[in-house]
Structure formats: C-alpha cells, structure tokens
Amino acid sequence: MLAFLSLALALAISVPPPPAASAAVPEAIVLGIAQDGGVPHAGCRQPVCVAARSDPSRRRLVAALGLVDPAAGKRFLIDATPDFPAQMEALGGLPDAILLTHAHVGHYLGLAELGREVLDTHGVPVYATPSMARFLRGNRPWSRLVAFGNIDVREISGEVALTPALSVSAIPVPHRDEDSDTVAYLVRGPTRRILWLPDIDKWQKWDRDLAEFLRDPALTAFVDGTFYDADEIPGRSIADIPHPLVPETMARVEAMTPPARGRVVFVHLNHTNRLLRDADAVAALERRGFAVAREGQRIPLAGSAGAAGDRRVAVRAARSEGRTAKKRIAAGERRVEDGAERSEGPASKRIVAE
Ligand SMILES: [Zn+2]
Ligand SMILES: [Zn+2]
Numbered sequence: 477m478l479a480f481l482s483l484a485l486a487l488a489i490s491v492p493p494p495p496a497a498s499a500a501v502p503e504a505i506v507l508g509i510a511q512d513g514g515v516p517h518a519g520c521r522q523p524v525c526v527a528a529r530s531d532p533s534r535r536r537l538v539a540a541l542g543l544v545d546p547a548a549g550k551r552f553l554i555d556a557t558p559d560f561p562a563q564m565e566a567l568g569g570l571p572d573a574i575l576l577t578h579a580h581v582g583h584y585l586g587l588a589e590l591g592r593e594v595l596d597t598h599g600v601p602v603y604a605t606p607s608m609a610r611f612l613r614g615n616r617p618w619s620r621l622v623a624f625g626n627i628d629v630r631e632i633s634g635e636v637a638l639t640p641a642l643s644v645s646a647i648p649v650p651h652r653d654e655d656s657d658t659v660a661y662l663v664r665g666p667t668r669r670i671l672w673l674p675d676i677d678k679w680q681k682w683d684r685d686l687a688e689f690l691r692d693p694a695l696t697a698f699v700d701g702t703f704y705d706a707d708e709i710p711g712r713s714i715a716d717i718p719h720p721l722v723p724e725t726m727a728r729v730e731a732m733t734p735p736a737r738g739r740v741v742f743v744h745l746n747h748t749n750r751l752l753r754d755a756d757a758v759a760a761l762e763r764r765g766f767a768v769a770r771e772g773q774r775i776p777l778a779g780s781a782g783a784a785g786d787r788r789v790a791v792r793a794a795r796s797e798g799r800t801a802k803k804r805i806a807a808g809e810r811r812v813e814d815g816a817e818r819s820e821g822p823a824s825k826r827i828v829a830e
Pocket of ligand 2: 578580651675
C-alpha cells in the first residue's frame with residue numbers, strides 16, 4: 477500500500493530527468509502549485525478533491541520550487557512541504573540546502589522527513605529568517621533536528637551564493653506572523669531571475685512594489701494565487717485569511733508600465749480556486765497574458781535574456797502551458813466543475829489558507 481502511495485505521488489508530478497540528465501544550465505522546477513493543504517485537501521468533499529483522491533494525476537502538491545545547477549551538481553528546494561518525499565524524488569534526490577519562506581504548515585512540515593525516523597540526514601543547511609530560525613530552534617520536534625545535527629539552521633541575510641551560478645535573497649513580505657515572519661525569494665541565475673512569492677496578505681501592505689521586480693525583463697514572478705473569488709470559501713471571511721485575489725493582482729499588473737503580465741505566474745492555489753477546475757477562467761487569464769503554474773514546469777536561469785526575446789519565450793511558454801492546462805482540464809476536471817454545486821459538503825467549509 478505504501479509502495480503504491482509513493483508511486484502514485486511520484487507519478488503525480490512528472491519531472492523525470494534528475495539534474496545531471498537535464499540541460500546544462502541552472503534551472504528552476506515547479507514541484508507543487510497548491511496552497512498548504514494541497515489537492516485533495518483534508519475534509520474537502522468538493523468534486524475537485526473527490527476526483528483527486530481516486531485519480532493521482534489530479535492531485536496537486538503543495539507549492540514548492542526546486543533549483544538545480546548541473547555544473548555544480550547541486551540541487552536546492554524552496555520550502556519543505558508535507559509533499560517533501562515526492563518533491564525530493566522529483567528534484568532528483570536530497571536537496572543540498574533548503575530555503576524556508578515561513579512557519580505555516582505547508583511550508584516547513586516536510587523538514588520532519590529529515591529526522592531520525594526517516595532520512596536521518598547530517599547537517600542539511602536550512603536557510604531561514606532569524607524569526608523562523610528561532611521558531612525551529614525553540615520548538616520540538618524541529619529543535620530535535622537541530623540538536624541531532626540533522627539540519628544546520630542558517631539565518632539568511634543579504635544575498636546567499638548557493639553555487640557560483642545561483643544565488644538567492646530573502647525579501648520580507650507581509651503575511652500573518654503567528655509563528656514567524658514571511659519572505660519571498662529572489663533567485664538569480666546567470667542571466668535570468670525568479671521571484672517566488674507564494675504568500676502575501678495584500679499587495680498594499682508591502683513596503684516593496686511588484687512593479688519594481690517586473691521591471692527586470694529577465695524575471696519571472698510566481699505570485700500568490702491562493703483565491704480567485706472573495707466568496708469561494710463558504711462560512712469563512714477572507715478577511716481572516718487575507719490573500720490578494722487573482723483578478724486584483726491581474727488588474728494591478730496590467731496597470732504597470734511597461735506591461736509585464738507575460739511573466740506573472742499564479743501559484744499556491746487553494747483547492748477552492750476556480751483555476752484548478754474551470755478551463756474558461758484559465759483561458760481568460762491566459763488571453764490577458766498571465767499563466768497558472770504547472771507541476772514540472774522548468775524555467776532555465778541562463779540563456780537569452782534580451783528583453784524582447786525573454787518576453788517572447790515567457791509568453792510562448794505561458795501559452796503552451798495554457799494549452800496543456802486546457803487539455804487537462806477539458807479531459808476531466810471540467811466534469812468536476814459541473815458537479816461542484818451539487819456535492820459541496822459541510823466539511824469543505826473547514827478550510828484553512830495559510
Ligand atoms: Zn501557504
Ligand atoms: Zn502562509
């Protein structure tokens with residue numbers, strides 16, 4: 477049964493070649509696109525969850541980004557999600573370091589796999605803000621990972637060189653800070669960059685501006701796409717779990733000069749988000765030049781970085797991803813949408829977006 481489950485999980489994300497076999501340039505790999513609870517989400521009786529329970533290809537792993545540098549023979553992981561075992565396999569093995577965004581369950585629970593009960597690793601570097609580091613050092617079971625030397629918690633400050641070709645910086649982001657503060661990561665490759673920003677309360681609360689990042693023509697921004705509609709969580713106020721709605725973010729980006737929407741990709745989708753089941757909504761978003769993240773999506777971090785060329789590549793990639801998404805949704809997830817209203821159960825109201 478366990479073997480079947482891990483096989484099913486491994487199949488759920490299709491990122492076959494390990495770093496050594498992939499292109500020789502550093503690249504990022506999307507290893508999960510869902511909000512902290514994944515799809516299917518615990519307690520969810522909506523068709524999207526019911527279908528995902530019986531069909532592994534419809535599962536969506538929790539948002540995480542892999543980084544690989546074949547020349548250095550190294551791989552890294554942004555966020556240790558509850559789907560860590562499958563994501564580690566998709567990445568090609570144990571990460572040489574893990575970078576954490578914050579202390580909400582979808583973003584660090586996977587660290588438990590590094591403990592004596594499972595991998596019993598030795599000194600895996602775990603980069604975190606001082607606040608997140610304090611949380612790990614001060615609370616079991618995480619403090620045991622530190623005490624037993626399974627992980628080596630490193631407080632991130634400034635730009636950290638992961639390899640000669642890859643570096644990262646942590647960018648503070650406003651987000652409910654019950655246990656730690658929150659950061660996004662700016663990943664720099666030889667010629668291209670990625671902003672990985674899965675959680676933010678509201679763009680208006682940020683002391684930075686997304687436009688500031690999108691001005692870089694060689695940057696692709698993966699941004700918080702948790703919710704699409706304000707009323708998609710029955711019985712819960714979105715004010716308690718604030719995230720920018722996808723249409724709000726699109727309008728904000730469309731108002732920017734120069735336009736940069738071809739390089740904005742939505743990630744960290746809650747299981748209630750229509751972009752997981754509504755092909756028309758995805759198509760409409762793509763017509764406006766945006767994209768929805770896809771598990772297994774690879775973004776080379778070297779290569780042509782000219783503004784126009786990069787934009788063409790990004791738009792082409794977004795379009796071809798869109799076609800794939802549309803086919804996938806058309807194949808089955810559309811049927812799921814049709815039954816959404818009918819079979820919504822009370823359990824689906826107990827939803828947490830971290
Ligand atoms: Zn989250
Ligand atoms: Zn969160």
